[in-house]
Amino acid sequence: MVARLILIAGLALALVACSGYRQPPTAFHEVLTQPYRLDSSDGLRIIVFGQEDLSNTYTVDQAGYIAMPLIGDVPARGMTVKELANDIEKRLRSGYLRDPDVSVEVENYRPIFVMGEVSNSGQYPYVAGMTVQNAVATAGGFSARGEQGTVDITRQINGEIISGRVPITDPIRPGDTIYVRERFF
CATH class of the missing domain: 3.10.560.10 (Outer membrane lipoprotein wza domain like)
Incomplete structure (x- = not known):
């Protein structure tokens, strides 16, 4: 009887161990x-209202950046689309545009x-x-x-x-x- 219980307990432990x-x-x-956090390979549609040359589709590169005209490389990895839009507005406001209005959306995940x-x-x-x-x-x-x-x-x-x-x-x-x-x- 004891041997049978030990055998059953051993089989039960083996099954649990195998399940992983x-x-x-x-x-x-x-x-x-x-909120969704951006990372490499995300395709973004960025619109800078009233600025057709800045509005485009950008891809987050392996280093986690997007490259935009005027402001260069912008870190995007780990940001939400709202945080990225605010950061781009801040960068454009620093000597390029008076009152930029930026919209960012994920076009391709x-x-x-x-x-x-x-x-x-x-x-x-x-x-x-x-x-x-x-x-x-x-x-x-x-x-x-x-x-x-x-x-x-x-x-x-x-x-x-x-x-x-x-x-x-x-x-x-x-x-x-x-x-x-x-x-x-």
């Missing part, structure tokens, strides 16, 4: 309700990456409101061996890389890497 479940930290889901047990791993465009399930569908769906209940997501939050396991109904963010694990049965 890592509950994501609270910041992982809190970021979903916070940075891509997402879908890897693992999907039909077509790769880089895909992010669409606002996307869930894990939408991202997997964009990658051609689950492979025959793909775990269809949960996935691992790697996300950058405030410069820190965080990973967690989430259900496929969870929303994703631009820049997320989604990894579909292989199922056991």
Whole structure:
């Protein structure tokens, strides 16, 4: 009887150890309700009202900057669109324009990456409101061996890389890497 209980306890521990479940930290889901922060590869539509030469589409480069006429390189990484608009207005007001009015909107979000047990791993465009399930569908769906209940997501939050396991109904963010694990049965 004791040997049987030890065997059952050992099997239960082995199953728990094999699952590798890592509950994501609270910041992982809190970021979903916070204003969007810009990062590399985001495409921005910047309008300086009354200044057609300054209004254009700009891409945040690998260093986190956009290059605008007159004011040069402007840091954008980590800023919200409102913060960036205010910063551009401030820079233009310093000797270039009397009362600039700037609007910034995200035209193209940075891509997402879908890897693992999907039909077509790769880089895909992010669409606002996307869930894990939408991202997997964009990658051609689950492979025959793909775990269809949960996935691992790697996300950058405030410069820190965080990973967690989430259900496929969870929303994703631009820049997320989604990894579909292989199922056991």
